[in-house]
Amino acid sequence: MITQLLIILGAALILVGFWGVLTRKHIVKIIISFSILDTGIHLIMVGIGYIKDGSAPIIDQEMPVSRLAGNVVDPIPSALVLTAIVIGVAVTALMLSYAVQLYTFYKTVSIEQIKELKW
Amino acid sequence: MMKDIAIKAGYTLISLFVITNYGLLLGGTMARVRAKVQGRIGQPVWQPYIDIIKNNVLRTGISHGVMFYLGPVFRLAGGLGTYLFIPAVYGSLVFANFAFSGDLLLVMYFIFFGQLGMALGAGQSGHPYSPIGVARGLAQMSAFEVPFALSVIAIAAQYQTLSVTEFVALQQGGILNWIVFTNPLATIAAMISFLGMSMGNPFSIVIAPQEIPIGPPTEMQSSFLGMLQTNRAIFNGAKLVLFMNLYFGGATSVLSMVVKTFLIYLYTVIVGASFPRFRADQSIRFFLGIPTLIGIAAVVVQMI
Amino acid sequence: MIKRIIIIITLIGLSFVLLPLFLNMEDAERLSELSQTYVTEGAEELGTANLVTAVVVSYRGLDTLGEVAVLFAATAGVTLLLGTKKKGGSVTDLLEERRGGSELLNTGAALLFPVLLLFGAYIFVHGHLTPGGGFQGGVVIASAFVLLLFIESDREFSHSVLHSLEALSGAAYVLIGLIGLWFAAGFLDPRFLPSGEIGRLLSAGAIPLIYSLIGIKVGSELIGVVDSLRRRS
Amino acid sequence: MVSPLYILGIGLGIAFLLPLFEKLGKKIPRIITLITLMVFTLIAVSWVVMISGAVDKFPVIFNTIGFKAPFAISLQVGLIEALVLVMINTAALLSGLFLSLRKDSHWEGKQIVLFLTLVIGVNGLVLTRDLFNLFVFLEIVSISMYALIASNDEKHAYEAGFKYLIAGSIASAFYLIGVIYLYRFTGTLFIDQIVAMDLAALQATHPGLVFAIALIMLGLLIELKPFPSNGWAIDAYEASDPAVSAMISAVGASGVVFAFYKISSLFPPEMAEIVVASGAVTFVFSQLVGLRQKRVRRMLGYSSVGQIGIIVMIIGLQRILKIDDAQMIMSSAIILLGNHIFSKAGLFWLSDIFDQEQLRRVRRRPLMIVLFGVFLGSLAGLPPFPAFWAKWRMITVLAESDKLFLIIIILLGSLFEAGYLFRWFTTLLRDESDPGDIHEEQIPEDIPVSSSQTGVVSSTRALAALAENAGSVVEELPVLSVEDPTAAEKRNPVVLAVVAISSVIVIAAGVLLGAEFLRASNELLLLIPVAVLTAGILFDLLHLPHRIHLILAMAGISFYSYRILMGLDGIYLVFGILFLTGSLIQMISLYVKKSLHFGLIPMITALILSLGNLLISTTRLGFFFSWEMMTVLSSLLILRGRKASGAGLRYLLFSLGGAYSMLIGLMLYPDFSLLLQGVRDVSTPPVLAVFLISIGAMVKMGSLGLHIWLPGAYAEAENEISSLLSSVVSKAGLFLLFVTSSLYLIPLLPSGNIPVSVLLGWIGAFTALAGAFFALFQEDIKYTLAYSSMGQVGYMLLAFSLMTHLGWVTSLYMAVTHLLFKALLFLAVAGVLYRTKTRMMYQMGGLIKRMPISFITVLLSIIALSGVPPLTGFGGKWLLYTALIEKGWYLQAGVAMFASAIAFLYLFRLIHVIFLGQLKDEHRAMKEAPIGFLIPQVVGMIVIMLFSMYPSLLIGPLQRAVTPFFSESIIWEGYTVFSTLGYWNGNAVMYVTIGVFIFPLAWLLLMQRKHTRMVEQFNIVFAAERPDRPETTHFGYNFFAHYRRALGMYLTPWATRWWTGVVTLTDSLGGTMRRIYTGNGQTYAFQIILYGTVLLLLLRGGF
Structure with missing residues (x-):
């Protein structure tokens, strides 16, 4: 149930992200769309790691080692999503830097006016 | 061995002597015939002899260089050679000439030899009219070669031979065995191209007197011109003999040769007297038109 | 307009094709074989309370090293793009004069700065016990410095300190990995240090050390990124 | 073995520390990085050595943390990984060297850091076996590339980088979604574990599985720039620093390719087919679009994309084919990858050097020409470079699997690629005065009339006009004259040395592969031309004196010929003498040249040896290799001509097209052996194969319809080359026909009984006619001779296709005699051109007095060529007509006779207009041609006279050579040869001719012994006036x-017109295609998503 919910939500965000990437003209908006897209993917990843009625895979008093199996969510997708988020941040940072540089050279933020290279 | 060669040389000289005199007389006669057709009296029959002698005894000769000097020699050699590779009279030892050296193809290609030499000699004269005449002559020649070649191919295919002697042999035994009757299409094609070959009207553009005085031989004089005139007689004779051999059953005696060749020549003169002159491009188009089609038809008939 | 319709059709097509991925995905009943092993044996093998950390730092330690490298490369890229000597001219020329922070912001930021630093350090030091870790801690630390920039946008950070921190922590991380290769079972194996008792701060072998180094590295790198973006604008 | 973790670990550690090292000194990071890269390379080399030395050659697995996969991430080093890493790391090392050694190098700071992370990322991509880890490394690579693109701080670089980022991010998104779902469905991320699973069964429970895999595939595929969603990548290649482009293309792309190969083991067959289609489409369309490209870097971008496309195609194929074939074809992919890495990097570097030195042409920079040649040749897949062998293997495998369509795609794409790459090459080599693509004679606008002054002026003007209109100028660089004084200062030999290393790698790899491929059939000897070429070029680079080099070369060829000819007999021997002896004699004339002519002797030598190799090659590979070598070398030789750029390119393209056509034909008919078997073979080959093979031969012979490369090539090449090409090389086509003769008796139409040879015969006849007619109207002497050769070779084709004893004897007879006449004619004309400095015949005239020996040579050769008795040419004509009439080909005989009459016309014109008529003022002081030209002429004339007197000397051996294949058709009686139709006695004809010639000559001498007077030039009867100028008196222009x-x-x-139409159509097709590259990053993003959607839809359709 929760997996399905998260996946639908994630898929919706992915579509919104793609829509933004394909239709927004403002470079920064496109970058934001990519962030939305990433978020959607991350949601799906988290959703896939969910185990029915599972809690965080951390050992403490309530969750001793013996109870772990069957009661915690999958730690692998969590680990993956962590990496994915960082990578997403890195790419966003680079995109923003590009946006700054493009603005200084082309004096515009519209992607439609940045097309001197073609054919 | 030596004796054989001596005898052969003797025969050759006889053969050449006969054809030279015959050629000269024929030329003189035809000039007279042409004059009669045009309502003139014309020159004496022996006028060619006079011309040759006169040219040869002229005191000064002008040469433009080695090739100019050799041009008439080439030309005469070409004429002599062409004649010598054709058997003039079937069955005659004296007039068999050097036909054993090669077949019809040799004769056809040896004709080029004299023309090339003459053209080279004319070229070295430096006179622009000479090469103009040569260019016209060559162009016209390449055109009339087509129907002639097709005709030869047709008869070669028909008789499965290329040997001139063989052709004559196969036509013996009655007038209906002549190729003119067994293969009229080929004969027609060949006879039309013969008009071009003999360079009379309507194919006289090569030497068109009004435009380029006399064409290739413009600069020729004295002995050079004399040799060319000698050659004209011999070469004419050779061509006539060739056509007679190929299409009209050849000749078994000197007399029949004289009669047949005279008639063939008369044909060209009559045609020449009746038609005006073609321009070079017109004659090219003419030869590559109907005569070529006739030639092709002759060949196709053999293929079926 | 036609363009939009085509885009819509394409996206509908894409969703349609991928429907098998999006629909009928029920919650999983049990862990995959692999995670089952991690969950049941991870604590024992590595001594971490936070099993996600066990996966992140150890089992998939190469990913994390790569991740650090990605961030490192991105920082280098940002610096390269927004470095000082550039042909394009400054964005500042094109913008209006910027005003300084308000009183409220200044006071609040000054108050929060040390707290944030401490919090960040706490997060990465306790990465093997509680949710969080080097990346999260690093981000918190970096946000403390962003606050400083809010107050005074012309503030200069010491580049040599940042660079040295970044470089040395990174190198130390790799060194720890190699120590694992030489003295323990394999590259990035944290078990060359005693794994201790689960739940203690000093447990889980070299994992807290690794996470601290990552925290410092990520923190300094993110500061660098923000600094570069700020200088350019 | 050294653990690969050292590469990743130490590499990253050093990368992290580089900013600190920089504080120690600006150059320190460079040095450290270069050392690191060297260590990487050495590690990879050690792997190759150890694995290939091991018995089992199994890959070695390295685990992290101490857990086995799937519990921890593992790396795998197998032979293929090790090889790929050796190539990638070497390329990276060279790149690093290039970046640090080039003029005004700014390679420092973050650029070095990113460079290093890029290399490490690629190493990781190649090594890791974990899907998510792959993603991480992919991101390291991508981010490093995104940043590096911007390193040259140019407007366009930022634009391109941003587009690249957008595209890359979309690809990453696809990949990430795919990976997480694959984890969900399989419970693991370890590739080998997933491969081991029963994916089909899993598919049943998880219908999304195939789409998860597809998304992973798509993520990587997009990174590999499939057509048409690759505009962003091409922008990046164009806009970034060339050295960075080299890295992206050689290192970055290779890593992703390998990753793609790694995940390809997950693909179900349907997906593999889609991959194949995607790769094929990318390959052929990128090359098509590239045709239209004029900006060099962008063009290289298209080429890169295309090259990667073909590798993608192979990766898809190896999933479909049988396991053996899959391995075979995969090895070719690795070779292609290496070939691409080093050549493409080399070209990007060269283009950078080009910019740095502000060059426009390289005609005077031998080393650069060589480097360009090597890289372009290897990219285009020419022998002996690695790609040639790879493509051969690939095509062999495809042919065995009946994938004809793919073969055609590959060859078509290769042809396009060769087209634009070599267009670039020819543009670079072009002389300033070269007007570009011309294939017809260029007659000066107005004929110089009053003085030579106006003539010069007018022709310069005409050339200027031509140059203006002439086709495309590839690189739009500022015009600089070659004699730019600062040019020397800008040179940087060290950098060039780095590039040279790359080329040495390519050559060495090619030769080693060649040895490997040819060893199987014991044909290692075929590599001799490559060795000779390499050695010769080195000699030239070291300035070995021309004449010493020539003598060495001729000695070498003689030795080779001796060895080869000893082992040949029959028709092979005839062609051996034709190819080897014929060429050797013509080489004598090279002695006239005094100074060094770069590449001339090595290339001629290699060409001759390749021709010889055609005779001894026993396999298709050997034959095709030698054939292609011959083609390439001849086109390079043509390119040496001052205005030959267009002609050389045209020659190359036509020849390559012909060679490819032949190749397809051979592949279509696998049972066929390339051994001369006569016409007895009765097995029926596919008609298409026969056509394709004969097209290959006819292109080389310049048969009608395929001849349009011919006039330009023969005319614009240097005189010695023209002579060699037209008299010797064109016979290679004839040789191919003889070798494949058993094919041509199959029926033309499935139901009919007319054999293919009839068609060939007609083509031959009309080639003869057309060649003669074209020659008739040329004013340029070399064009006349070129068309003449075309016509003559037409006769040989006609005679060959008779498929009778006499026909073959005729064909060989004409081949030998044509060699004699044409070589003589070209040599004599070369002498004339050497003296007169013009090629327009009407500008000559009267030269007989200045160059009598040349005149005699020309006279003799035209008599022979036109077939006038008594010389030996008549023999050819006699044999030809006899053979034709015997066979019943009457109409063909008619056409041939017409052609020979026309030939007589242009030959007369040739000799007349040059040697007779009026001598021009500027030629009055001219001398006879140099002795080097005359010696071979005299030798040739003696040979001609000998063959004319004793035709049996030539016909006899030819007859015996042909006899094994047919029953005898002619007999000899003394000197007379008899056919069933007629007879010919060459000896008697000669004597009669001499006799009838001497008789009148004697007469004339006798008559004129006293009173012959030589007169001056203008003493002619010309309307009683003396014409004033030779130009107006010489009848030569527009003669017929x-x-x-x-x-x-x-x-x-x-x-x-037809070929121009084809070219225009292709060109405009490419032009239309490239309109999809709008330059808008958003459009590119849309194209990517659309591309993905379409592929996924196709896949869904497959299920």
């Missing part, structure tokens, strides 16, 4: 005007 009037309208060059 009446022929043009009579038949001109039938002589429109329809073949040229």
Whole structure:
């Protein structure tokens, strides 16, 4: 149930992200769309790691080692999503830097006016 | 061995002597015939002899260089050679000439030899009219070669031979065995191209007197011109003999040769007297038109 | 307009094709074989309370090293793009004069700065016990410095300190990995240090050390990124 | 073995520390990085050595943390990984060297850091076996590339980088979604574990599985720039620093390719087919679009994309084919990858050097020409470079699997690629005065009339006009004259040395592969031309004196010929003498040249040896290799001509097209052996194969319709080269026909009984006619001779296709005699051109007095060529007509006779216009041709006279060579040869001719012994006036005007028009195609998503 919910939500965000990437003209908006897209993917990843009625895979008093199996969510997708988020941040940072540089050279933020290279 | 060669040389000289005199007389006669057709009296029959002698005894000769000097020699050699590779009279030892050296193809290609030499000699004269005449002559020649070649191919295919002697042999035994009757299409094609070959009207553009005085031989004089005139007689004779051999059953005696060749020549003169002159491009188009089609038809008939 | 319709059709097509991925995905009943092993044996093998950390730092330690490298490369890229000597001219020329922070912001930021630093350090030091870790801690630390920039946008950070921190922590991380290769079972194996008792701060072998180094590295790198973006604008 | 973790670990550690090292000194990071890269390379080399030395050659697995996969991430080093890493790391090392050694190098700071992370990321991509880890490394690579693109701080670089980022991010998104779902469905991320699973069964429970895999595939595929969603990548290649482009193309792309190969083991067959299609489409369309490209870097971008496309195609194929074939074809992919890495990097570097030195042409920079040649040749897949062998293997495998369509795609794409790459090459080599693509004679606008002054002026003007209109100038660089004084200062030999290393790698790899491929069939000897070429080029680079080099070369060829000819007999021997002895004699004339002519002797030598190799190659590979070598070398030789850029390119393209056509034909008919077997073979080959093979031969012979490369190539090449090409090399086509003769008796139409040879015969006849007619109307002497050769080779084709004893004897006879006459004619004309400095015949005239020996040579050769008795040419004509009539080909005989009459016309014109008529003022002081030209002429004339007197000397051996294949058709009696139709006695004809010649000559001498007077030049009867200028008196221009009037309208060059149409169509197709590259990053993003959607839809359709 929760997996399905998260996946639908994630898929919706992915579509919104793609829509933004394909239709927004403002470079920064496109970058934001990519962030939305990433978020959607991350949601799906988290959703896939969910185990029915599972809690965080951390050992403490309530969750001793013996109870772990069957009661915690999958730690692998969590680990993956962590990496994915960082990578997403890195790419966003680079995109923003590009946006700054493009603005200084082309004096515009519209992607439609940045097309001197073609054919 | 030596004796054989001596005898052969003797025969050759006889053969050449006969054809030279015959050629000269024929030329003189035809000039007279042409004059009669045009309502003139014309020159004496022996006028060619006079011309040759006169040219040869002229005191000064002008040469433009080695090739100019050799041009008439080439030309005469070409004429002599062409004649010598054709058997003039079937069955005659004296007039068999050097036909054993090669077949019809040799004769056809040896004709080029004299023309090339003459053209080279004319070229070295430096006179622009000479090469103009040569260019016209060559162009016209390449055109009339087509129907002639097709005709030869047709008869070669028909008789499965290329040997001139063989052709004559196969036509013996009655007038209906002549190729003119067994293969009229080929004969027609060949006879039309013969008009071009003999360079009379309507194919006289090569030497068109009004435009380029006399064409290739413009600069020729004295002995050079004399040799060319000698050659004209011999070469004419050779061509006539060739056509007679190929299409009209050849000749078994000197007399029949004289009669047949005279008639063939008369044909060209009559045609020449009746038609005006073609321009070079017109004659090219003419030869590559109907005569070529006739030639092709002759060949196709053999293929079926 | 036609363009939009085509885009819509394409996206509908894409969703349609991928429907098998999006629909009928029920919650999983049990862990995959692999995670089952991690969950049941991870604590024992590595001594971490936070099993996600066990996966992140150890089992998939190469990913994390790569991740650090990605961030490192991105920082280098940002610096390269927004470095000082550039042909394009400054964005500042094109913008209006910027005003300084308000009183409220200044006071609040000054108050929060040390707290944030401490919090960040706490997060990465306790990465093997509680949710969080080097990346999260690093981000918190970096946000403390962003606050400083809010107050005074012309503030200069010491580049040599940042660079040295970044470089040395990174190198130390790799060194720890190699120590694992030489003295323990394999590259990035944290078990060359005693794994201790689960739940203690000093447990889980070299994992807290690794996470601290990552925290410092990520923190300094993110500061660098923000600094570069700020200088350019 | 050294653990690969050292590469990743130490590499990253050093990368992290580089900013600190920089504080120690600006150059320190460079040095450290270069050392690191060297260590990487050495590690990879050690792997290759150890694995290939091991018995089992199994890959070695390295685990992290101490857990086995899947519990921890593992790395795998197998032979293939090790090889790929050796190539990638070497390329990276060279790149690093290039970046640090080039003029005004700014390679420092973050650029080095990113460079290093890029290399480490690629290493990781190649090594890791974990899907998510792959993603991480992919991101390291991508981010490093995104940043590096911007390193040259140019407006366009930022634009391109941003587009690249957008595209890369979308690809990453696809990949990430795919990975997480694959984890969900399989419970693991370890590739080998997933491969081991029963994916089909899993598919049943998880219908999304295939789409998860597809998304992973798509993520990587997009990174590999499939057509048409690759505009962003091409922008990046164009806009970034060339050295960075080199890295992206050589290192980055290779890593992703390998990753793609790694995940390809997950693909179900349907997906593999889609991958194949995607790769094929990318390959062929990128090359098509590249045709239209004029900006060099962008063009290289298209080429890169195309090259990667073909590798993607192979990766898809290896999933479909049988396991053995899959391995075979995969090895070719690795070779292609290596070839691409080093050549493409080399070209990007060269283009950078080009910019740095502000060059426009490289005609005077031998080393650069060599480097360009090597890289372009290897990219285009020419022998002996690695790609040639790879493509051969690939095509062999494809042929065995009946994938003809793919073969055609590959060859078509290769042809396009060769087209634009070599267009670039020819543009670079072009002389300033070269007007570009010309294939017809260029007659000066107005004929110089009053003085030589106006003539010069007018022709310069005409050339200028031509140059203006001439086709495309590839690189739009500022015009600089070659003699730029600062040019020397800008040179940087060290950098060039780095590039040279790359080329050495390519050559060495090619030769080693060649040895490997040819060893199987014991044909290692075929590599001799490559060795000779390499050694010769080195000699030239070291300035070995021309004449010493020539003598060495000739000695070498003689030795080779001796060895080869000893082992040959029959028709092979005839061609051996034709190819080897014929060429050797013509090489004598090279002695006239004094100074060094770069590349001339090595290339001629290699060409001759390749021709010889055709005779001894026993396998298709050997034959095709030698054939291609011959083609490439001849086109390079043509390119040496001052205005030959267009002609050389045209020659190359036509020859390559012909060679490819032949190749497809051979592949279509696998049972066929390339051994001369006569016409006895009765097995029926596919008609298409026969056509394709014969097209290959006819292109080389310049048969009608395929001849349009011929006039330009023969005319614009240097005289010695023209002579060699037209008299010797064109016979290679004839040789191919003889070798494949058993094919041509199959019926033309499935139901009919007319054999293919009839068609060939007609083509031959009309080639002879057309060649003669074209020659008739040329003013340029070399064009006349070129068309003449075309016509003559047409006769040989006609005679060959008779498929009778006499026909073959005729064909060989004409081949030998044509060699004699044409070589003589070209040599004599070369002498004339050497002296007169013009090629227009009407500008000569009267030269007989200045160059008598040349005149005699020309006279003799035209008598022989036109077939006038008594010389030996008549023999050819006699044999030809006899053979034709015997066979019943009457109409063909008619056409041949017409052609020979026309030939007589242009030959007369040739000798007349040059040697007779009026001597021009500027030629009055001219001398006879140099002795080096005359010696071979005299030798040739003696040989001609000998063969004319004793035809049996030549016909006899030829007859015996042909006899094994047919029953005898001619017999000899003394000197007379008898056919069933007629007879010919060459000896008697000669004597009679001499006799009838001497008789009148004697007469003339006798008559004129006293009173012959030589007169001056203008003493002619010309309307009683003395004409004032030789130009107006010399009748030479438009000599056969009446022929043009009579038949001109039938002589429109329809073949040229047709080919021009084909070229224009292809070109405009490419032009239309490239409109999809709008330059808008958003459009590119849309194209990617659309591309993905379409592929996924196709896949869904497959399920």
